[in-house]
Amino acid sequence: MAVTYMTEEGYNKLIAEINYLEGVRRPEISIQIAEARDKGDLSENAEYDAAKEAQGILEGKIAQLKTLISNARIIDEAQIKTDAVQILNKVKIKNMLNNAIASYTLVADSEANLKENKIAVSTPIARGLMGKKVGDIAEVKTPSGIIKFEILEITH
Numbered sequence: 001m002a003v004t005y006m007t008e009e010g011y012n013k014l015i016a017e018i019n020y021l022e023g024v025r026r027p028e029i030s031i032q033i034a035e036a037r038d039k040g041d042l043s044e045n046a047e048y049d050a051a052k053e054a055q056g057i058l059e060g061k062i063a064q065l066k067t068l069i070s071n072a073r074i075i076d077e078a079q080i081k082t083d084a085v086q087i088l089n090k091v092k093i094k095n096m097l098n099n100a101i102a103s104y105t106l107v108a109d110s111e112a113n114l115k116e117n118k119i120a121v122s123t124p125i126a127r128g129l130m131g132k133k134v135g136d137i138a139e140v141k142t143p144s145g146i147i148k149f150e151i152l153e154i155t156h
Contacts (some may be wrong), residue, residue, distance in 0.1 A: 003071055003072075003073050004068055004071050004108060004109070005073050005075050005087065005108050006072055006073075006075065006107075006108040006111055007074070007077065007088065007107070007108070007111060010107070010108060010111040011069070014065055014072075014110070017065060018062060018065050018066065018069070021058060021061060021065070022062060026058060026062075029054050030055075032047075032054070035047075036050075036051050068110060075088060075108075077156075080156050082155055082156055084132065084133050084154070085106065085129045085130055085131060085133075085154055086106070086130065086131075087107065087108070087121050088156065089105070089156060090104070090155045091103065091104055091105075091106065091151060091153070091154055092152040092153035092154075092155075093129070093150065093151060093152060094150045095147065095148075095149055096137065096147075096148035096149065097147060102117075103153075104119045104125070104126075105117060105118045106121050106130075107119070107120060107121070108120065109121070124141060125140050125149075127140075128140035128141070129149070129151065133151065133154075134151050134152065134153060134154055135151060136150075136151050137150055138151065
């Protein structure tokens with residue numbers, strides 16, 4: 001599997017989620033399975049089937065998160081520069097078509113959250129911005145055509 005780059009904060013969130021799933025959700029589902037099993041005939045027990053399905057989904061999620069963690073490389077934030085756009089930079093851009101201004105922080109895929117203006121480096125906008133400097137025009141290919149953005153500011 002490919003290496004996943006993430007911040008220490010993102011890594012710690014994943015560890016906390018794994019701990020919650022293993023320490024809280026797994027025992028809850030085990031209790032549900034035991035209670036459903038105690039009700040008798042398992043062949044016609046919808047409660048038991050639902051609990052077993054929930055267990056399978058939970059175990060899949062735990063395995064997925066553990067794989068992500070095992071392939072994680074924590075980014076040293078002290079090494080982040082602001083001379084050109086790179087991961088963990090906050091970039092202020094202006095849409096050349098409508099003059100709308102937006103700011104985004106470029107993060108690893110696992111840490112992307114549009115509500116917090118964090119976009120994954122794998123998105124078309126982020127890929128178009130990577131390596132650009134303040135004043136550069138980034139041409140971003142989108143499904144609706146090419147959009148031009150001017151880089152106004154790069155910070156950390």
